Amino acid sequence: MAIQTSAGSALQAGKRATSDLQSAAVELRTGPGAAALTAAGIGCATLGLLALLGDAFPAISHVLNVYKPTGALSGVSSGAIVVWLASWFVLNRRWRDADVDIGRTSIVAFVLIGIGFAFTFPPIMDLIQGK
């Protein structure tokens, strides 16, 4: 009898939890997730782009040298962080109450993180610069 009561309570709790999740899922939008995802991709692509530009152009490398002991890496990383956070802020404001197509957003984010990987990889950087 005690086992039946316990099992019944567990079942009720499970149903309640599932019901809570369903109602909460209705309220949640994909916008905030899409904003975070896209912004992370933008941050990674910016990292790659700044690394490539710093490597290709001494003048840009000089500008990126915001902390001399670390060299251009200081500007590359700081720039990527600033662009990432700024884009996240802007996208989140725009999409926070919206349902965004995550399929399309994901593709964009994957391409952007791919750019981040590719443009930081020295053989590809050299290839782009014709070295």
Added chain:
Amino acid sequence: MEITFRDLMTVLHGMGFGALFMLAFSGAIAEFYRMTAGGPVMAAPSNDQSMLRTYLIAMVVLAWLTVFSGAYVVYPWYRAPVPSGADLAAYPKYLLQSSPTTSGWHSLGMEWKEHVAWIAPIAMTMVAYVYGKYGVQLGKFASLRKAVFVFALAAFVATGAAGAFGAFLNKYAPVRGGANIHLMNGE
């Protein structure tokens, strides 16, 4: 038994923060997958959800500590210019570049490591945020869940590349110097 200050900081950067972050991936990826897979686990206890949130936040902290300690503490010692007539052993970048058999460790290894490592904290911050925002309900947003999972794997790859090259670089041209720290007396 002694260790130099720079050795200690390099160990803290690579093993204390970086390796711990790397080790945390297996648990995070498995638990993230389990908690957001949908189906019966959707009713996962709130304790498990809080645990994963805390775990992911700890990973984010470790990731940022790793890249900042690397870029702003260890890297300046690695790339410090060599005074004329100085022993190259104290200047890892120039020691590596002094021979064609080791120069690739800098031109490929360090050049990639110093940049690609930053992908990991950016990606993991996003992963932690999305899990914090959606929790187990990510199971209902399959595309978002998959995308977040891909970014977690990308962070793992970036960390692996940076960590592996870091280990090799420290083998061929270790960052040494600074005050000697006495740890214990030998036999």
